[in-house]
Amino acid sequence: MKKSLVLLFLIVFAASAVFAFGEGPPAESSNKQASSNIASGDLLIDNFESGSIKSPTEWWVFDIETVAPVKNSDLTAGDASVAGKVGNYSLLLKGRANNWYAGGCGTYVAKPNVNYSNYNTFQVDVYGNGPGSGTIKVELWDDDNKNWEAEQDSAKNYAPVYDDKWVYDIRVDWQGWRRVTVPLEDFVDEVTSVGDNLLNLDQSNGSGGLLQVQFVCLASKSTGLVNLNIDNIALLNVTD
Secondary structure, eight states: OHHHHHHHHHHHHHHHHHHHHTTOOHHHHHHHHHHTTSOTTOEEEEOOTTSOSSSSSOOEEESOSEEEEEEOTTOOOBOHHHHTTSOSEEEEEEEEOBTTEEEEEEEEOOOTTOOGGGOOEEEEEEEEESTTSEEEEEEEEEOSSSSSOOOEEGGGTTEESSSOEEEEEEEEOSEEEEEEEEEGGGOEESOTTSSOSSOOOSOGGGOOOEEEEEEEEEOSSTTOEEEEEEEEEEEEOOOO
16 A cells, blocks of 8 residues: 555656656757757857856947847847747847947957867847947957957057957848848958958967957947847858
8 A cells, every 4th residue: 555655656746747847947948949040060159048148158348328138029020030040038239329339248259279260251140120220340359469368459449459350340220130141251450550460260379369259339320329139149161
């Protein structure tokens, strides 16, 4: 009799456990779903599915009023194929500009023994709020003086001191989601008077290679409002 009761208890407990935990943690499921949208061999920088700009990827914020992960449940307009791949969260960039400039955010991507020279394309999903949403200046900083740091001159609008800063402008004038894919060869060296004027993504001879990625937001008017979202930031190895 006792054995029968124990067996019945174990069956009920197991059934309850399957009912309660069968689908797994929502955060983990959403991360797997969003990560699966990046092809094998490509590198996901961030998809914001953690709902944080501090972990697992840490972003610094400068000047702009709002940099925050927000839910995508209401962001359904635009390219349906992109809208179906953005996961639960994207990063809202929003703020009033002063002389066109509204601020932005960035993250340090250099890691020991990580070779970014395998990648040739930058990709980001962008949600626009129609004409006047703003312009995103994408910045890629590489390491030319081999110290794994991106030194900047605060007296010259934080221009690079020793390294190259490669930039590409994305003018956001559409409504809804759109995937933006940019060959790295289309990025332009913004300050040719410093660095070696080569996009160095590898870590040869002590260099840190690709050091950081930044997004600088510019308004469509000198005192306009920047209002857009970004998601699924990645480096790709495009062979076609």
